[in-house]
Amino acid sequence: MLRIERLRVIGLTIMPTFLVACGGLGGTDGDSSVSRVVENAIENQVFVEGGEFELGDVGRPDGSAYVTLVDHSRPAIEVKVDSYSISRYETTWGQMRVYYEATGRLSQYEESPFKHRYVNSPTDDLLSPYFRNKPARVPNYGEAEGYCAWLAQETGLPFALPTEAQWEYGARSRGRRVAYATNSGQVENDPYLKRPTEYVDTSIRPSGNTLIHSSLKFERRPVGSYPPNSLGLYDMTGNVAEWTQDWFQKDYYQHAPRTNPQGPLKAINPESPEKTVRDWAGHGDHVGGNATVFARYGVPVSASGNGFRCVVNHPEPIN
Template identity: 50%
Template sequence: MLIKLLLRSMSAGSAISVFALFAGCSSPEAPSEVEIEAVLHSAKRNLVFVEGGEFWLGDVGNESGVLFNPISDDNKPPKLVEVESFSILKTEVTWGEFVAFLQDVGRAGDYTIEKGFKRAVRLPIIANNDPASPNYKNKPARSPNFQEAENLCLWLAEKTGLSYSLPSEAQWEYAARNRGQPIAFATDTGQVELDKYLQRPSQYIDPMQPVSGNVLIHSSNQVERRPVGSYPPSPLGLYDMTGNVPEWTRDWFHPGYAHLSSTNPVAEQPHSEHSDKRVVRDLAGHGDHTGGLATVYARNGRGMDSPYQGFRCVVNHSEPIN
């Protein structure tokens, strides 16, 4: 009880500091009560309320009618949809939070080299206090698959009693576009000023290189990324909805939007070659892109076992969360 009262009296930043103290070096053991309370506190304090409304989902083009994403047909034609108000995490779920969740549910040990998870060679499921490490606790999580990303949001729901989930594709794009505005990038200015970090040649990458620009769109195949909140937020107060890591949504993938309902749409599983794929947004988080694929309109389908996608959760409630 004392722990809960302490965390309730803290700012979000202070709670993260407590989380860092107790989660600096992760182990396969279950996290402490303090660590879990800090994760839950952060998940509630870092929510941004998004007032609902109508908008055209998909590539609407700029004021002159020029498409933002001309080389893809998967986001055309736009569809008029309405989303109810919701709250969304202002940052991607961090690596430290994700590891604490996996430890709490007893699955951190499932994603090891010994258990056949080969991706652990590049990114083992541990968290640490080293800013130069891909496992630094404040860098965005890269989930080993879709299910664990969804499971973390459901875990938050179970622990807090709030209706956390992965965002629908419509919620994600509505928030990234500052409530549906016709913008290209979810940055502070609506334009991209590239950080020099992770640019080629990759052998010269220095994890301690100072932050520059307003977005990370890298040109090398790296598991590296910037800590969440490294760049200025969008006008809505959201970070890294362009760049850093790509993000899962809860929609099943279909080409285009004709299948969606007009109110609070969430795509159901298709009976096609895409039947095992979920929608991933923010393709700028995958790396170097051309032809508009780094814009907030770009989308693709990834298999459920696809690793290295990031994510953030929403709370499906029509009023702000205190």
């Protein structure tokens, strides 16, 4: 186990608006890769001071709801969350590959249809959908939860998936009344994936402040390609949707405790258990308010295609 006192802080090979192909956020060369991923996981944690905020769809200035297709995000409720840290980036293909190899989990997918889509070998090719610093889309909820648990084992720190409340509190820069987790609180969508698939040019550099299009295309931008929100968190609007640890309940906000809500204690429907996925802009679903930070839906734990980031549940900064 790599205990925290043995870890040294290292820098990332990251430009402000675009990740470069060398080094970066995790490699695939055995123990040194494990050390690098673990060290970067700690270095990339952003401390979020706890406080009270209104969880849920707080509504537009005229009083209308942002999310109009469903009422899962209403009523907004006043809650308190303790201080924690959260990764500034979504977990990448390179980091996931190191985890799969270190834990012997690649064999789980040898004969699986997921093998070549969601458990893929990362590449140094910036133009590939599997460039090592692009956000991973995992084959199921268990691998997202497992990755954070693996970091906890390697560091001795309480890594975990974020709760819904932690995710939204961070996305909204400690509960600000903003609908998008961007540098401005508004969307300037990169048209990168909007054109017909055959004309998508992966060599075009990012523009705007988020990537929402499109749910039909697998391609995404490297993590950190767009400006962060005011806390320094990247891609909490767009790129990929993200798992949280909470079991999904449509009317949860009507029953949630007011201090550190963590979702229902168990799956509402044990025959089809669902966890809550946030940032539906990451699926390209940008109608009816689904691109806002308030959108929340239940997704079967066996479902593939979502990304994630980890938190550290510790009341003080860890880096």
